[in-house]
Amino acid sequence: MTKLDKSVLREFESIVGSNHALQEPDLTAGYTTDWTGRFAGESPMVLRPADASQLAELVKVAASAGISIVPQGGNTGLVGGSVPLDQEILISTLRLDQCEPVDVLAQQVTVGAGATLTKTQTHASRQGLDVGVDLAARDSCTIGGMIATNAGGINVVRYGAMREQVLGIEAVLSDGSIISHLEGLEKDNTGYNFPGLLAGSEGTLGIITKARLRLHPQLTERCSAMIAFNSADDAVAATAQLRRSLPSLHAVEVIFKEAMHLVSQHIGASIPIGADAHAWLVVEVAASTDPTEELAKAIDGLGSLPLDVAVGTDTAARANLWRYREKITEAISTRGTPHKLDVTLGASRLAEFVNEVPALISQIDEGATAVMFGHLGDGNVHVNILGAMGSEPNDKVDDAVLHYVAHLGGSISAEHGIGTAKKEFLHLNRSESELAAFRAIKSALDPNGILNPNVLLPTESL
Ligand SMILES: Cc1cc2nc3c(=O)[nH]c(=O)nc-3n(C[C@H](O)[C@H](O)[C@H](O)COP(=O)(O)OP(=O)(O)OC[C@H]3O[C@@H](n4cnc5c(N)ncnc54)[C@H](O)[C@@H]3O)c2cc1C
Known part of the structure; x- marks a missing residue:
């Protein structure tokens, strides 16, 4: 197999220099396992070009030798798309990190x-x-x-x-x-x-x-609030109202019950408001003049929907509310290797989905639990499925949840992409004609299929 051809590896090395052509497993390990720990592979060489022309030279050599390539940036992707799973070479872009002067006129x-x-x-x-x-x-x-x-x-x-x-x-x-x-x-x-x-x-x-x-x-005047609700339905209704009434709305995040309990244990802090609530919104408004009053009015307008509200106006108080949202992914990783399903639902089906998913999962795998949170302003729910005792949950659980999403008219990937994790589910959202068009685009731009061959397109369609 060409990947073991030493002369090709030497050619790669001569383009980027030996310091940037890594082969030793202890040097390549950080590039070959993904952030979740769920996807791991090996690479004959990790290459770190200094600029676009070195990168282009590497691709030319790989193309003529028929070697596949996995491009990688920060390796924080959550769908197994950034790591070599089939002995591909890995091209890291981390050295291409120059920022040119900001064009202030054009912004x-x-x-x-x-x-x-x-x-x-x-x-x-x-x-x-x-x-x-x-x-x-x-x-x-x-x-x-x-x-x-x-x-x-x-x-x-x-x-x-x-x-x-x-x-x-x-x-x-x-x-x-x-x-x-x-x-x-x-x-x-x-x-x-x-x-x-x-x-x-x-x-x-x-x-x-x-x-x-x-x-x-840059909008320097900011105010954040955490709002607790009795149900997912109330949180969805409140989000719609906030979107209508708040021109300065900058973020509407949601934390559901399992996720809130997990993150509060992880950061060692009690749940700030509504200890028995089912859903919490973290809302941020941002403007060039103080938007606190506007946020207070909008929350008043929610009437009896909220159970409780906490507001953070200064940087420390805002950060204190936001850490419950920002530390969830990290908190989940301390409990095992999750299956990460990142989905979008239309506003009218979102609460139904959140309410039904826990039962749907436990019917298939008794030991599996769903930890849910996400970007409610966009209808985006991250469903993290953890197995019992930190073991991986049953794959059939992913199948059931993603079929349910498609049945409700949602998307099986809101923002993380398809990667390796979801490529066999792509047909749930994309018709055969759309997949044929995808294949045509892929083969026009990459006729030999050397660029990230394990991701996005379902195996049978390549
Ligand atoms: C704690 C945490 C929070 C996160 N929150 C969010 C979130 O809120 N929203 C969200 O969308 N994502 C989120 N992510 C996922 C992840 O950060 C994003 O997918 C991010 O865009 C990946 O960037 P990266 O540089 O790490 O890409 P990588 O992980 O290195 O690669 C991701 C994919 O892009 C390809 N790729 C990378 N660089 C290039 C390039 N230069 N050219 C062509 N292809 C390339 C890779 O081959 C791979 O398929 C989160 C991840 C973590 C760990």
Whole structure:
């Protein structure tokens, strides 16, 4: 097999230098197991190019030797798409992390694909600007990975997901050619839209090396509230009202009962309000003038829906409320290897889904439990299924939950992507004609199927 051909490995090494061509298992381990610990593989070589032209050279060599490639950014993806599962070489973009000067007039910036979200946010903030997408993995996830997964996060309710932030892109295609369109023109109808095509493509169509991002004025005046509810139905009704009445609405997150109990134990702090509640919203408003009054009025307008409310106006009080939301993923990981199902439901079916899922799961696997939370403003629920005693839950549970989502007209992947974890379920949301169109796009841009071959497209359709 070509992957063991030492001369090809030497060619890779000569492109990036021996310090950036890793082979020793203790050096490659961090790149070959995913964040959840559920997906792990091996790679003959982990390559860390310094720039797009080195990356393009690597792809040319891999293409002519018929070697498959897994692109990787921060390796925080949650669907097993960022690790080599079948002895692919791994190309890490972490050294492509340059941030060009912010274009203040256009409110845009061009950054390398390997720049972390935190680095990009800090860079933009020096000019009073902010990135439209924010998420808890911000210190590690990269702009390239966020585009490749079309990441969502906590501010989609205001600014949309990652696809909406990308005005231009540079990427290396499967033959090693580079496409680059980074002018950042707000209007540019000159044919097919590469940012749109590559957003959500999970490394299957090209390797993103740079992106031109739209920025937003930094909104420094903020107020957060936690609101406790008796039921998922009440939390959904309240979310709809808040969306209507709050122009400064920046985030509406939800924590359901199991998740709240788990996270409060994990951080060693009691549940701040409504100890017997079933759902808690964490709401944030942000504006250029103090939005506290606007939030207070909107919460008053919820009438008898809330059980209790806690408001945080200063940075410390806001952070105290937010840690219950931001520490959940970490808290779940301390209890075993979860199956992460990230789904969207229409507002009218969301409470029904949340109410029915625990019984649906325990009918199939008595030891399995569902820990649910998410971005309620977008109808996005993260269903984390844990097995008894930290063991992995039965795969049939994933099958039942995802079929139920599709039955209710929802999406089996809201924001994490399809990856390896969900590719055999894609047919639940995509028709045979759509899958045929996906295959046509894939084979036009990657005729030999070398770019991330284990993700997104169902096995039988390749
Ligand atoms: C604590 C925590 C919280 C999270 N919260 C959220 C959240 O709120 N919303 C959300 O959407 N996600 C969330 N995630 C998931 C994850 O952070 C996102 O999917 C993120 O976009 C992945 O970025 P990354 O750089 O780590 O990509 P990786 O994990 O390295 O890769 C993800 C996928 O993108 C591909 N890829 C990576 N870089 C490139 C590139 N340059 N070109 C082409 N393909 C590439 C990979 O091959 C893989 O298929 C969370 C994860 C954690 C651990």
